[in-house]
Amino acid sequence: MTAQGRVLSKRARIRLLWLRLHRWVGLALMLLLLAMGISGMALVWPDATERLFHAERFEVLAADEQMPPSALLAAGGEALLHGSRPAQLQLGAPGSAAILSSEVGGPPFLNLGPPRRTHVWLDPADGHVLSVSVETPDALFVARAVHGHLLVSTEIRWLVALTGLFLLFMSGTGLWLWCPGLRSIWRSLRWRRQLGRSMNLHRHFGALASLGLIAQGLTGIFLALPWLLNSAPHDPPSAPTRPVVAPTQTLDAVQASAQQLAGTARLQMVQLPTEAAPSWLLGFSDGSEVSVDDASGTAELLPPEHDHHDGLSGLIHRLHGGDFGWLHRALLFATGLALSMLSITGLLLWDQGRKKRRG
Missing domain, CATH: 3.10.450 (Nuclear Transport Factor 2; Chain: A,)
Structure with a gap:
């Protein structure tokens, strides 16, 4: 029975229960899901993300010219910290910078990800230094740390799997609450003035992205817990x-x-x-x-x-990472955007309901 004294049917009571669970679980995980959505969008196109935050690394003079690798190694070595030795030189595609990495300079930042190194970006045409990262995390490091292990120790991957499980719950319950039946799907996608902007956006983003969110949540669980596929995680790197x-x-x-x-x-x-x-x-x-x-x-x-990415495990990696072309990456980017918008509109809906109850 509602506060107005109306008797609810069994179906209505079940729907109300799932609505409340959807609301409170979403509210509790709002910041976490928002972070996963934003970091996922950044990782879909890593080059674009790096260009956005570190444009100087892409200011290469000539796309068809390259110094000998030995000359690039010598030029980059001069930019390393005093006493630091060069360990690896990466030569990208024509028109992209060469990257010289130093030896390990310290433990991983916040004990997350690989050990600290100095990286030097070089113009392959003349060897001048484009950018230097001195053992500090950049935008892509933060995105990987958030999306891969929630800024927590890499040993506690079950937290990432639990997040994927909650994402499955939120997507499934949201889709069930929205679904009007096959005959009325297009009608339910219409903009309803009586619902308000936040509710309309929440319903539309949730309906359109639900299957993608379910796929990302499911594949994310298997990536966080590879033993579910009888696939051992990568061996830890040697000292x-x-x-x-x-x-x-x-x-x-x-x-x-x-x-x-x-x-x-x-x-x-x-x-x-x-x-x-x-x-x-x-x-x-x-x-x-x-x-x-x-x-x-x-x-x-x-x-x-x-x-390590053969078989079913490899397929899951490629599905989660967007390895099937630009359209696949665009769909994953849209899924991350939808997850971010669902988190924001969900918070707005909760705040509007709170103000309405107080009023």
Whole structure:
């Protein structure tokens, strides 16, 4: 029975119960879901996000010119902190910056993500420094830390899975509360003046994005708890060792030896020899990797590593990450936007109801 004395049917009472659960669970998780939506949008197009916050990293002079990797390594090494040794050089696609990473400079920031390193962005045309990140997190780091483990220890992944479970609950109950039946779906998508702007936006965003939110919540649970698919998580990285002070081989000689085995593939990555593993590692655009012994200069084409993203686990990774083209990424971006809008309009609806009850 309602406050007005009307007797509710069993169906109406069930609907009211689910509505209250939907409202209070959503209110409790509003900030969390908003953070997941915004960080998800940022990760769908990482290059665009990085360009938005760090435009200087993309101010490359000429797209068709590139200095030898050895010259880029020397130029970037001068920008590293005093005493810090270069560890890896990444060569992007033509027209994008080269990135030199230093050795590990400290533990992970807030114990989240990879260890701290200094990164130097270089213009491949002339080697001048575009940007330097000195062991501090940038926008993409924050987005990954929020979306991947909620700024909590990476060991507590069950919190991420629990968030995915709540997202399933909110999407499922919201869809059930909205669904008017197959014959009236288009009619229910109309803008209703009597409901107000916040309620109309909440209903429309929820209805249009519900299936995408369910898919993201479900795949997010499996990614957070890989044992559900009998898929072991990635092995933790071994303790980092320092690069050697003065390699025996020059990068030019190492590249020449490796290129003979890689053929016409373009060099994309150079990992310098370390005190524990005194060999160069070079990665090429076709996915091949070549190891070059620093003492003898002998090059060896390495066998392809096992892809952790094979099978069902790989499919889930690709579905959650938007790996099926620009349309897939656009749909995921729209899903993140809808989740953010649902969180905001849900809060507005709660506040409007609170004021109405007080009035």
